Amino acid sequence: MRHSLHRLVEPAPSALGSHAQILQLVLDNMAEGVCVADLDGRIITANPAAEAVFGPLHGVAFDERFGSSFRLDDQVTPCPPALRPMTRAIRGDSIERQSLFIAGNRSPDTSGEDQRRGTWIRLNARPLLEPDGRIVGGVLVFRDITHIKSTEDRMAYLAQFDLLTGLPNRFQFRQRLERAMAGARAGGRRLAVLFLDFDRFKEINDTLGHALGDDLLAAIARRLADSLGPAVFLSRLGGDEFTVIVEDASRDESVTAVADAVQRALAEPFPLGDNAYALSASIGGVVFPDDGEAVDDLLRKADMAMYQAKERGRSNVQFYDASMTAVAAERLFMKTMLAQALARGQFFLHYQPLVEAATGRPVGVEALLRWRCDELGLVSPAKFIPVTEETGLILPIGRWVLDTACRQARAWQEAGHPPVEIAVNLSPRQLRDPSLVDHVRSVLADTGLDPALLVLEITEGLLIEDMALSRRVLTALKGLGIRLALDDFGTGYSSLSYLNCLPFDILKMDGSFTRSLSDAEGDNAGGQAIARAIIALAGSLNMVLVAEGVETAEQRDWLTRNGCDLLQGYLLGRPADAQAVTQTLRALEREHAALEHGDFVI
Structure with missing residues (x-):
């Protein structure tokens, strides 16, 4: 009997009122939209969250009114009448986490591009049953996921386009x-x-x-x-x-x-x-x-x-x-020189600070490899690092970098500086090295560095080569107590799937996004929207977000306002040797302390 839908249970004494009043309060305050329909598919109850998406619903034949607008995941193919959610619920079907696109539908206060695109919802639907099992209507519970789909679209675009x-x-x-x-x-x-x-x-x-x-x-x-x-x-x-x-x-x-x-x-x-x-x-x-x-x-x-x-x-x-043969000969000569560079002591490290966006407090440094060759002079990392990777020299060089960086971090502590994280980059070949985990464990033991202060950075391109290997190695590294950072995020391989299944703690947004943060009114608004999406993505995954390439106060202020956690770039400190970066860290610490106490830094 359809009138049984309107029956209320007996009121129970409560400071909040009757049982029915409590249920109404719950419905009114739910973030999810809730629609209840009778056997004719007409809405008899809809909460405010539902009407914020669909407009007034009471008495509306739900699938007749909106069903023709439902689209499947391709956003083009109409949802057949027999598969529309309320129709299926009344028929006795249960629907779990179905995503539907509603073409041309937005709430009355929505305008612009979103209104033209329509609404994405993720829904559950159930038949409404009497205690004896008779179906007396249907219940639809949904959440507006338009903003999630928009973020996914942006990330999919980044994976394919510059x-x-x-x-x-x-x-x-x-x-x-x-x-x-x-x-x-x-x-x-x-x-x-x-x-x-x-x-x-x-x-x-x-x-x-x-x-x-x-x-x-x-x-x-x-x-x-x-x-x-x-x-x-x-x-x-x-x-x-x-x-x-x-x-x-x-x-x-x-x-x-x-x-x-x-x-x-x-x-x-x-x-x-x-x-x-x-x-x-x-x-x-x-x-x-x-x-x-x-x-x-x-x-x-x-x-x-x-x-x-x-x-x-x-x-x-x-x-x-x-x-x-000219280029090949030059590369051959570089390979020969690189093979001797470690023994000759030609490698050295520069360090670049990372600071807390909200406070300016220095929290870490990234170790950067440099090579000064007697015959070639100072060689760009962009030239020599690919050669070390190609030849396998990156393995002994990478071990030296890790050992040197950890010893320097420990030396700063022993000199009385507050503990700072030290970030070291891993190359593709290092990630595939069977001895990597044991070597990291050995370096931590030899240097006495707290594992929580070591961050290993991995670029996105490494992950898609062998996902199973990546998951196994990264999980083993995480088991040592260190932290893992995904470097240069957004430069071509961005995938939400590996962010969800690999144990990263930190997301480093590529500097190209930071450079796009200038005028909110100009052509850079699209870049800012994507940067906001990356910041929101990191927050939803409980990851620390680092913005690389911060060169201007305008970029720093925008990133701070929009919730970025850490900043790195020339504005905060250029890469420098340990002695010079020590002075930079001290200066940043003094500025932070002065601001914390309301003093002026001279």
């Missing part, structure tokens, strides 16, 4: 190239890869600063995309390195025409600030399958050809051939 330019990133480039190679192999065709590096871009970037340099890269990407069109695949690998895949390379002139189109697009000056800048590119080319049959092999040879183009005066294209 934030600055909107072009496909390194990860998507590799996927596309592998597919194109498989198609070319099956069809007996050739394809070409062009590796672009903009001539003297570093000089322009250093002169204009990172913000205008980023604007220039974005402008370059737009012009190249417009000039080359959809026939080729354009992507940004990072920095000022772009790649082009030409899938129809049956004729040499077709590839050369693409390279010429790149140079023409760059030759027209780019207005930037008060000036205009004309650019050129050094382009290295490889052809599949002539020059190689693996992605990494083709990229390596394209890179060699690009350096050959620079050697030959820049602003030209060079295709790989076996005679290109």
